Amino acid sequence: MDENKTLVKVRDLKFARAGRMIFDGVDLDIQRGKITVIMGPSGTGKTTLLRLIGRQLKPMQGSISVDGEEVTTLGHRRLYELRKRMGMLFQNGALLTDLSVFENVAYPIREHTNLSDELIRTLVLMKLQAVGLRGARDLMPAELSGGMARRVALARAIALDPMMIMYDEPFTGQDPISMGVLVRLIRNLNDALGLTSVVVSHDIEEASSIADYIYLLSGGKVVAHGTTEDLANSDSEWAQQFMKGKPDGPVPFHFQSQPYTDDLNI
Amino acid sequence: MINQLQSLGHKALDFFQRLGRGHILIVDVLKGQPALFFRPRLIIQQLYSVGVLSLLIVVVSGFFVGMVMGLQGYNTLVDFGAEESLGVMVALTLVRELGPVVTALLFAGRAGSALTAEIGLMKATEQLSAMEMMAVDPIRRVLAPRFLAGFISMPLLAAMFSAVGVLGGYFVGVGLLGVDEGAYWSQMQASVDLYEDIYNGVIKSIVFGFVVTWIAIFEGYDAIPTSEGVSRATTRTVVHSSLAILGLDFILTALMFN
Numbered sequence: 001m002d003e004n005k006t007l008v009k010v011r012d013l014k015f016a017r018a019g020r021m022i023f024d025g026v027d028l029d030i031q032r033g034k035i036t037v038i039m040g041p042s043g044t045g046k047t048t049l050l051r052l053i054g055r056q057l058k059p060m061q062g063s064i065s066v067d068g069e070e071v072t073t074l075g076h077r078r079l080y081e082l083r084k085r086m087g088m089l090f091q092n093g094a095l096l097t098d099l100s101v102f103e104n105v106a107y108p109i110r111e112h113t114n115l116s117d118e119l120i121r122t123l124v125l126m127k128l129q130a131v132g133l134r135g136a137r138d139l140m141p142a143e144l145s146g147g148m149a150r151r152v153a154l155a156r157a158i159a160l161d162p163m164m165i166m167y168d169e170p171f172t173g174q175d176p177i178s179m180g181v182l183v184r185l186i187r188n189l190n191d192a193l194g195l196t197s198v199v200v201s202h203d204i205e206e207a208s209s210i211a212d213y214i215y216l217l218s219g220g221k222v223v224a225h226g227t228t229e230d231l232a233n234s235d236s237e238w239a240q241q242f243m244k245g246k247p248d249g250p251v252p253f254h255f256q257s258q259p260y261t262d263d264l265n266i
Numbered sequence: 267m268i269n270q271l272q273s274l275g276h277k278a279l280d281f282f283q284r285l286g287r288g289h290i291l292i293v294d295v296l297k298g299q300p301a302l303f304f305r306p307r308l309i310i311q312q313l314y315s316v317g318v319l320s321l322l323i324v325v326v327s328g329f330f331v332g333m334v335m336g337l338q339g340y341n342t343l344v345d346f347g348a349e350e351s352l353g354v355m356v357a358l359t360l361v362r363e364l365g366p367v368v369t370a371l372l373f374a375g376r377a378g379s380a381l382t383a384e385i386g387l388m389k390a391t392e393q394l395s396a397m398e399m400m401a402v403d404p405i406r407r408v409l410a411p412r413f414l415a416g417f418i419s420m421p422l423l424a425a426m427f428s429a430v431g432v433l434g435g436y437f438v439g440v441g442l443l444g445v446d447e448g449a450y451w452s453q454m455q456a457s458v459d460l461y462e463d464i465y466n467g468v469i470k471s472i473v474f475g476f477v478v479t480w481i482a483i484f485e486g487y488d489a490i491p492t493s494e495g496v497s498r499a500t501t502r503t504v505v506h507s508s509l510a511i512l513g514l515d516f517i518l519t520a521l522m523f524n
């Protein structure tokens with residue numbers, strides 16, 4: 001693979017939480033300018049992976065490089081410089097509750113640039129327009145629905161036109177219309193601005209409709225990866241089960257536990 | 267037995283780890299102070315919520331404490347025919363002792379708990395994480411201005427408390443019980459020493475302000491990010507601050523007035 005084309009490179013990643021291995025040797029490449037979708041059952045560590053890439057967590061072992069910089073050993077200043085070029089959409093939005101929708105989107109712009117109020121206003125309204133919430137600019141986060149909050153958070157994540165955006169479950173809680181808009185928005189942002197997108201999702205249909213490349217995680221490992229067609233036609237049981245949503249197969253539905261009958265004392 | 271020993275060791279380790287984290291945090295917060303110079307609006311906002319909003323309770327308490335001291339002092343002093351010294355007694359007690367201590371206790375309950383709860387909830391709702399990912403360091407952006415505001419507010423509040431307390435004593439002593447007005451003020455003026463009394467009181471209030479605000483922001487930042495964790499952190503802020511205030515007051519008093 002061409003080195004310059006890879007924006008994020010994860011090698012032999014190991015990470016444990018509360019004594020349980022979440023990742024046990026994960027290798028992963030995220031191509032520049034592409035939409036990479038990360039899928040996997042709930043609780044496999046998709047959110048954790050994004051946090052590791054953003055260095056909110058430190059891996060036990062392995063390397064993660066973003067745009068040629070090794071994030072696991074980056075100093076404070078360099079890390080913050082790098083983060084200016086990363087956007088992240090949190091699973092629950094994580095809006096600043098004491099600021100209005102407008103101010104939330106303006107926040108990163110105000111923090112990192114000296115633009116005039118006039119210009120900031122224009123930029124913020126553009127971003128809010130893109131997510132269809134220009135009319136909600138004066139609402140407070142507490143007055144938004146979950147889906148709306150996530151769209152505001154998306155507007156905030158793209159406020160500084162980063163080189164890469166990580167979306168944590170952007171589609172949950174969206175009605176079919178805003179879902180369609182979001183899918184197109186992610187695609188357009190990616191293509192028009194030359195962004196690199198990492199999308200974490202359960203939504204096979206939506207995810208495979210925008211994915212350029214898919215990674216399937218389960219049990220702390222990458223169990224399958226490839227383009228949508230690759231996976232759909234793959235004879236890997238993992239891929240087959242996940243793409244078709246079958247309860248039986250190698251992907252466990254249950255959180256690791258002792259046998260059911262033991263638990264019930266039968 | 268082994269288990270008890272183990273849990274004791276665990277608690278001790280936990281304590282020292284928290285102590286270490288607390289010190290690392292305060293160093294980071296102090297390093298973030300110079301940058302605040304360029305963002306006065308951040309500080310003004312916090313001065314309002316930490317300082318101005320604590321003003322009412324401090325002033326009201328100060329007035330009542332002053333009035334009580336006027337009453338109690340008068341009853342004691344009048345037996346010795348020394349009721350003219352009421353002003354000195356009220357002023358010295360307030361400036362040296364009650365002003366800084368009671369203000370700090372009120373400050374811990376009013377502003378400290380609010381700081382902890384606010385920061386803890388920001389952590390629990392991932393707002394601090396979101397800031398980090400927006401390349402905004404929450405220690406500099408959220409904690410540092412709050413710390414500075416607490417540090418500035420506390421001595422000013424203590425001064426207000428003492429001033430209002432002296433008025434409360436005047437109101438009861440001179441106004442209601444008939445102590446000579448001239449004696450109340452002139453004896454106070456003659457006996458309260460700028461260095462010995464006032465400066466030492468101010469130093470106490472500065473130390474208390476530093477410690478209470480430090481505890482409050484640390485507890486919030488270190489809180490377990492759940493509703494229970496935040497509520498426990500808030501309680502700890504009030505309890506630990508109060509103990510720290512009283513303990514430090516003893517040490518400072520021993521050093522200063524000995």
Ligand SMILES: Nc1ncnc2c1ncn2[C@@H]1O[C@H](COP(=O)(O)OP(=O)(O)OP(=O)(O)O)[C@@H](O)[C@H]1O
Nearest residue numbers: 017018022040041042043044045046047048049091
């Ligand atoms: N603070 C924590 N302490 C201990 N374990 C944690 C913590 N946070 C998450 N975990 C564990 O890490 C695992 C991965 O969590 P993560 O949030 O990354 O899952 P996910 O793949 O994003 O799931 P979902 O699709 O439901 O969002 C989970 O099994 C969870 O039990």
Ligand SMILES: [Mg+2]
Nearest residue numbers: 046047048091
């Ligand atoms: Mg998740």
